[in-house]
Amino acid sequence: MIGKRLTLRHVQKTYGAVWAVREVDLEIGAGEFVSIVGPSGSGKTTLLTLIAGFETPTAGSIIVGDQDVTVLAPNRRNIGMVFQKYALFPHMTVRKNIEFPLKMRGLTKHGDTSKRIDAMLDLVQLGSLQHRYPHQLSGGQQQRVAVARALVFDPPVILMDEPLGALDKKLREAMQFEIKRLQERIGATVIYVTHDQEEALTMSDRVAVMHKGRLEQVGTPNELYANPDNAFVADFVGSINFIPGTVSSKDQSLIAVKVGDTLVKVRASNGGSIREHEQGSDVRIAARPEHISIAPHGDRTSQSLTGTIETVVFAGASRTALVRLHAPPHLLLRADMPSDLLSPPERGSDVALTFAPDALRVFGPAERTGP
Amino acid sequence: MNIEPSSRRALVTVIRPRNASRYAPLTSWLLTLPLLATFAVGFLYPVSKLVALSFASGSESYLRLWGEPLYLSVLTTTAMTAAAVTVFCLVLGYPVAFAMTRFKGKAAIITAACVFVPLWTSVLIRSYAWIVLLQRNGIINDSLQGAGLTEQPLKLLYTQGAVILGMTHILLPFAILPIYATLRTLPPDFARAAANLGADRARTFMLITLPLSLPGVFAGGILCFVLALGFYITPALIGGPGSMLMATLIGQQTTVLLDWPFAAALSTILLTFTLIIVFLFRRALSLSKGFQSVH
Amino acid sequence: MFIDRNINARAPALVPAAIHRSRGRPAKQVILTLLAGVLIALILFFLVLPTLIIIPMSLSTTSYLQFPPQGITLKWYVAYFVDPDWMAATWFSLRIAVATSVTATVVGTMTSLAVVRGDMPLKGALHALSLGPMIVPHIVLGVALYLVFSPLHLTGTFIGFLIGHTVLGVPFVVITVTAALQRLDPALELAALNCGANRTQTFSHVTLPNIAPGVASGAVFSFLASFDEATVAFFISDVGGKSIGRKMFEDIDFNLTPVIAAASTVIVLSSLFLIGFVQLLSKSGNPKNPAGEHL
Numbered sequence: 001m002i003g004k005r006l007t008l009r010h011v012q013k014t015y016g017a018v019w020a021v022r023e024v025d026l027e028i029g030a031g032e033f034v035s036i037v038g039p040s041g042s043g044k045t046t047l048l049t050l051i052a053g054f055e056t057p058t059a060g061s062i063i064v065g066d067q068d069v070t071v072l073a074p075n076r077r078n079i080g081m082v083f084q085k086y087a088l089f090p091h092m093t094v095r096k097n098i099e100f101p102l103k104m105r106g107l108t109k110h111g112d113t114s115k116r117i118d119a120m121l122d123l124v125q126l127g128s129l130q131h132r133y134p135h136q137l138s139g140g141q142q143q144r145v146a147v148a149r150a151l152v153f154d155p156p157v158i159l160m161d162e163p164l165g166a167l168d169k170k171l172r173e174a175m176q177f178e179i180k181r182l183q184e185r186i187g188a189t190v191i192y193v194t195h196d197q198e199e200a201l202t203m204s205d206r207v208a209v210m211h212k213g214r215l216e217q218v219g220t221p222n223e224l225y226a227n228p229d230n231a232f233v234a235d236f237v238g239s240i241n242f243i244p245g246t247v248s249s250k251d252q253s254l255i256a257v258k259v260g261d262t263l264v265k266v267r268a269s270n271g272g273s274i275r276e277h278e279q280g281s282d283v284r285i286a287a288r289p290e291h292i293s294i295a296p297h298g299d300r301t302s303q304s305l306t307g308t309i310e311t312v313v314f315a316g317a318s319r320t321a322l323v324r325l326h327a328p329p330h331l332l333l334r335a336d337m338p339s340d341l342l343s344p345p346e347r348g349s350d351v352a353l354t355f356a357p358d359a360l361r362v363f364g365p366a367e368r369t370g371p
Numbered sequence: 372m373n374i375e376p377s378s379r380r381a382l383v384t385v386i387r388p389r390n391a392s393r394y395a396p397l398t399s400w401l402l403t404l405p406l407l408a409t410f411a412v413g414f415l416y417p418v419s420k421l422v423a424l425s426f427a428s429g430s431e432s433y434l435r436l437w438g439e440p441l442y443l444s445v446l447t448t449t450a451m452t453a454a455a456v457t458v459f460c461l462v463l464g465y466p467v468a469f470a471m472t473r474f475k476g477k478a479a480i481i482t483a484a485c486v487f488v489p490l491w492t493s494v495l496i497r498s499y500a501w502i503v504l505l506q507r508n509g510i511i512n513d514s515l516q517g518a519g520l521t522e523q524p525l526k527l528l529y530t531q532g533a534v535i536l537g538m539t540h541i542l543l544p545f546a547i548l549p550i551y552a553t554l555r556t557l558p559p560d561f562a563r564a565a566a567n568l569g570a571d572r573a574r575t576f577m578l579i580t581l582p583l584s585l586p587g588v589f590a591g592g593i594l595c596f597v598l599a600l601g602f603y604i605t606p607a608l609i610g611g612p613g614s615m616l617m618a619t620l621i622g623q624q625t626t627v628l629l630d631w632p633f634a635a636a637l638s639t640i641l642l643t644f645t646l647i648i649v650f651l652f653r654r655a656l657s658l659s660k661g662f663q664s665v666h
Numbered sequence: 667m668f669i670d671r672n673i674n675a676r677a678p679a680l681v682p683a684a685i686h687r688s689r690g691r692p693a694k695q696v697i698l699t700l701l702a703g704v705l706i707a708l709i710l711f712f713l714v715l716p717t718l719i720i721i722p723m724s725l726s727t728t729s730y731l732q733f734p735p736q737g738i739t740l741k742w743y744v745a746y747f748v749d750p751d752w753m754a755a756t757w758f759s760l761r762i763a764v765a766t767s768v769t770a771t772v773v774g775t776m777t778s779l780a781v782v783r784g785d786m787p788l789k790g791a792l793h794a795l796s797l798g799p800m801i802v803p804h805i806v807l808g809v810a811l812y813l814v815f816s817p818l819h820l821t822g823t824f825i826g827f828l829i830g831h832t833v834l835g836v837p838f839v840v841i842t843v844t845a846a847l848q849r850l851d852p853a854l855e856l857a858a859l860n861c862g863a864n865r866t867q868t869f870s871h872v873t874l875p876n877i878a879p880g881v882a883s884g885a886v887f888s889f890l891a892s893f894d895e896a897t898v899a900f901f902i903s904d905v906g907g908k909s910i911g912r913k914m915f916e917d918i919d920f921n922l923t924p925v926i927a928a929a930s931t932v933i934v935l936s937s938l939f940l941i942g943f944v945q946l947l948s949k950s951g952n953p954k955n956p957a958g959e960h961l
Binding site: 389403496 | 706711713720723776779780784786792796801803805806808812813829836852865901919930934938
């Protein structure tokens with residue numbers, strides 16, 4: 001295992017009056033695969049740039065293993081990086097590209113590095129293409145050269161900046177698996193930046209959600225999906241519906257939220273920060289599509305919302321219905337229906353929607369400028 | 372908070388770039404030193420000295436110029452000649468630039484060669500060629516007489532017309548290339564969209580293509596005008612006494628009359644006029660657009 | 667407006683093809699297309715005529731400039747190559763041009779690096795200054811340099827020419843190298859740093875090989891700018907040291923002989939050969955280098 005621990009302590013980066021990264025604290029264990037996800041402009045690439053040493057943080061420190069590298073020049077950090085568009089040297093062959101980091105470390109002068117390069121070429125299955133130039137390779141092959149170049153000098157930490165962004169969906173999925181396999185085999189610590197939350201959930205040990213320069217939440221994929229700390233994370237990770245309402249009553253076990261004329265009950269322990277909110281305050285109920293069940297309109301109860309089916313979308317194992325609520329008017333909800341439903345509701349028919357209290361969450365009202 | 376000692380950070384900001392894709396401030400300054408040294412010796416100091424010389428005896432040289440109608444008429448002739456050359460260059464250059472964006476294969480190569488070959492033929496050689504073409508028993512006069520259009524050879528050389536012709540020829544590529552560079556970047560979708568919306572070709576051109584290519588026309592026009600203002604070789608060789616321009620007047624003052632302060636005053640006026648135009652139109656003028664596509 | 671019609675019919679300058687492609691269109695449009703083709707062909711002919719005319723001129727048997735030539739001879743080429751004056755001027759200019767292309771390329775490349783990658787105030791002003799000699803009338807620069815060089819006995823010397831021509835050559839290098847640097851993906855340099863290369867290694871292993879085509883064309887253009895230059899050369903030459911530009915200017919002005927045509931042909935053919943060679947080199951020598959495409 002070559003991986004080392006990476007610690008970010010109060011890392012900040014400002015450009016003039018603009019905050020790119022604010023107060024980021026993150027501890028990544030040796031050999032851990034951590035993804036940083038967030039919308040564009042959230043500061044995730046800036047954070048990577050700071051770790052690579054291409055820019056210096058305004059404040060805070062970056063520590064690899066036991067060494068503080070905050071102001072160390074990028075070429076002396078010994079951190080591998082896979083660039084967004086690979087940044088392969090166009091005037092060098094595949095082999096020369098992979099040899100480059102070894103050459104810069106003076107390793108090619110003292111001792112034979114050809115075995116090491118051969119082994120790396122085998123690992124990424126590019127042996128037969130080693131004398132080609134980057135422009136003669138497909139996107140996926142270029143991607144593998146970039147990975148090989150970042151791995152060949154055994155860096156304890158590897159940064160990946162949207163490495164699969166330029167590939168089509170099929171190839172992306174194959175490469176996700178490939179990268180994960182390489183990382184597990186080598187044991188390096190990986191920080192993987194992507195805007196694709198699905199990719200992050202698939203590949204990572206832990207995922208950090210970044211928004212407006214801050215880390216909103218760091219946790220395992222399961223934690224983020226099941227227990228999002230705030231509405232942003234809930235919205236960004238997976239698909240979710242927000243239903244506005246007002247707290248009507250609450251006790252130790254349940255919060256009752258009034259949506260239109262209906263009372264929707266939510267387990268109080270899922271209230272998050274809502275626990276402080278008083279009766280009558282505005283809130284949003286968050287419900288994932290798989291936690292909403294659809295029943296014929298006639299089966300409605302006092303706790304179900306009613307609406308009209310607008311569209312049904314086929315999605316492989318399930319079908320997703322877009323339901324236009326009657327109250328509050330015009331709100332559109334996504335609800336999953338099992339594919340094997342005998343008589344699936346038709347477009348235009350009225351339905352009743354019910355929710356499992358344990359699966360719902362309650363967040364504060366939407367910020368005006370929020371996501 | 373864990374902040375670096377401020378002194379270390381201060382040092383780092385000079386010798387280390389703020390951003391690794393830039394060079395450090397110290398490196399940047401070192402890189403500019405050779406230019407500053409060369410230009411100080413071979414450009415800025417000589418030009419300042421020239422300007423200073425023009426004021427050596429107060430404003431006498433300038434007053435003399437102001438008082439003499441001949442010199443004032445040279446000023447206007449220079450501006451008019453440059454303007455005429457610019458107009459000719461744009462009128463002849465636009466169709467060629469347009470053709471360059473549409474031609475394919477051999478026609479494109481031939482057109483490009485016709486634009487680039489003269490550009491890299493020395494101005495002297497081209498002026499010489501015009502002498503050969505325009506002289507009393509040159510090809511043009513021979514052909515005219517051969518066709519029975521004229522009885523006597525016409526006086527073509529050493530005229531104002533010859534100067535405008537020669538300068539137009541030399542500056543034409545500088546008009547073509549910026550227009551071409553602009554036209555090339557126009558997405559064909561605009562013209563297609565206009566056609567799709569019912570505009571015929573003439574209207575598509577007048578309402579879409581031409582207005583969008585105006586920045587290139589403007590850049591090429593300014594470039595031609597500015598270069599034409601200071602032209603020396605061509606008017607000196609193929610112009611006559613009746614077609615005196617600022618540059619040829621300066622040449623005459625220095626080589627024949629040896630009146631250096633007056634030549635310096637004329638040079639200062641030419642330089643100032645050129646710089647004012649460049650400054651006024653600095654946004655429109657794109658030197659790199661004109662020359663970058665040269666290769 | 668008819669030009670536009672031509673363009674949309676995609677008519678090349680070759681007229682029969684234009685007719686062929688326009689088959690089935692209204693007769694009026696065919697005629698307009700034809701006219702446009704003829705117009706473009708005429709402008710292109712106007713562009714290349716002066717360059718082409720010197721070749722038959724240089725082969726003419728008559729010593730008086732005449733066209734078409736009465737017979738074919740190489741005696742003017744012989745005259746050019748045995749005349750000590752012509753040869754002295756040619757070698758002097760060659761030495762100056764080679765040295766100029768070296769100094770201008772070094773100075774211009776360093777300036778471009780500072781302009782594109784530097785971290786310093788006044789980068790825009792620095793860029794403008796480096797392009798200045800292209801805009802300042804050459805006659806002004808020539809007179810100014812004469813004023814400074816004459817008392818220092820630098821006129822007619824190698825070093826005097828080198829200074830003047832380096833100033834004139836730098837803008838060509840700055841334009842080509844700046845363009846090459848702007849096309850270069852900054853991530854390549856970051857990748858090199860990340861791979862452990864220091865600043866110097868990054869420049870020599872990654873930056874320079876990728877901007878090499880731009881540097882090479884800058885070198886060629888500054889070479890030609892020096893070799894073809896006549897205005898500044900006119901002022902800073904003297905009896906002892908005469909560039910080929912000055913020599914040619916004098917001969918055109920005083921005794922028009924076909925030797926000038928022979929010399930011009932040699933110069934034009936070598937220039938075009940040089941440019942063609944550099945283009946081939948940057949295209950075939952480095953096929954994997956996308957930066958080479960611009961040449």
